Amino acid sequence: MWKVIIRRILLMIPQLFILSILVFFFAKLMPGDPFSGLIGPHTDPHEVEALRRAAGLYDPWWEQYLRWLGNAIHGNLGMSYNLKEPVMTVIGHRAINTFWMSLLSVILTYLFAIPMSIVAARNEGKWQDQLWLTYNSITFGIPPYVFYLLIIFIFGYSLNWFPTGGTVSPDAMGIIPVFFSKIYHMILPAFSLAVFGTVGIFTYFRSGILDEQTQDYVRTARAKGVKEKVIFRRHILRNASLPIASNFGFVITGLLGGAIFAETIFGYPGLGQLFITSISGRDYSMITALILLNGFLGLLGALLSDIIMAMVDPRIRIQ
């Protein structure tokens, strides 16, 4: 077990190295540098120039890269040009918002997708199966932002059932009202993300169940006279959940990824919205940090997924 984990972590080192080089050159392509954030109406351009020289922005690229990498590892990714705050502080605040909203949406997604796939797989070829297959092919094909717009138009603006922006209402005081107000603000984006995001889990889980149903061990269990219910719960469902588990690492790290469209449309101040406002404001140090963060989360997600798979599926450990 530990061998697998250690080998997998070692494999991540070159990936991280390539990612950091990519993001570094991406940052170099963008105009501006860490000191652009210091420039205000009262700063002396010569002073900034001196700072740039002192920070070695005229050094060879590989020296700059190593220094940048060192800073990035210590969590120092420069100052935000527009917000005049360290990038990491801003990201930290937004990440909390994104985390809770994503958590709610992930829970809802599983709540919708798992019963959906079980119903479809149990009734293979019947109308229930057709219904959910069609539903998922539609939600897969239609661009999600179209759905989000219609949802906020109907439930936010026309019916006024839900707030159309922010994370908490200003009149909420005390711990419990603030908590419920926050949930209330999250419901619409989280719900929309979940209702239109079932396709991934549905496809894997449904075909997983269908594959397992025809396996020899299921036939053996039936021949032994095990009850159909027990076969389904103990044998089929357990094995069919493996493909879902293999994606779980990405789900965990995806909690901090930020949803660009949903957060922009529902006015939810998370990392996705931060990215769009940073792009519009040409806040390059923030953009670089967000891309680095998301790339890192992706790699970490792949690592976690592999470890989870090795934990739940003993066959992988042996290989």
Next chain:
Amino acid sequence: MTEKKHKNSLSLVHSIKEELKKDKLAMISTIFLVAVFLIVYIYSMFLKQSNYVDVNIMDQYLAPLTNGHLLGTDNGGRDIIMMLMISARNSFNIAFAVTLITLVVGNILGVITGYFGGRFDLIFMRFTDFVMILPSMMIIIVFVTIIPRFNSWSLIGIISIFSWIGTTRLIRARTMTEVNRDYVRASKTSGTSDFKIMFREIWPNLSTLVIAEATLVFAGNIGLETGLSFLGFGLPAGTPSLGTMINEATNPETMTDKPWTWVPATVVILIVVLAIIFIGNALRRVADQRQATR
């Protein structure tokens, strides 16, 4: 006689026709989609650029059915129907171009890596794994904002950087199952060149799959381009897209008080993509059947 009939039932066009006859929804979708493309492309051929670039403040935000504007006008006083036509054409063009690049690159790379396998294939797959992990949406948006003299061609190029990977992996996986079949082994033993086996023997067997994949890729690209344009990072100003029309909805007042500015474009995307999905599903069934019957 029977042999001839048997051969005929296996031909691609024939099996697609049969499937469409069975699936009325896909049939209607096909007719509808062809009609939409014809109307959009013929109508926009008769439009001059000044029609959809010039602004007429006097006619701004006219409600539907006023002054002969069936669906009203937008913030520049331009007729919504005319804007729909030209925007749909631009969005379709981008989606067509990206789909073409995706399919050409995806098919060639997919067949080659799937056929040869081995070390190169392993490295190549690690590479695609890595690219798939990158936050592609963010990187596309950054490219759109920092590329100098940005135009439609740059947008096509930028989207294509990430779009080919899915198709390549699909074609690779299917090629790998074909490689172990008897006809490929027989060809190899009799000394047919690799190139000929790959593209004259294996690839034609994947063609139904490729067509099914093409419809889904096309639908996905419409979503991606209009999504980017909706956020303001898609087609440049002066080239309207369905996404830029929907972008009107980002202003809460316009969204609630002037729904005719953004709802029509939303409806066009919804029904066009729906039609494509229904056709794609029918084609996928044909691909699965043909895979099973061989």
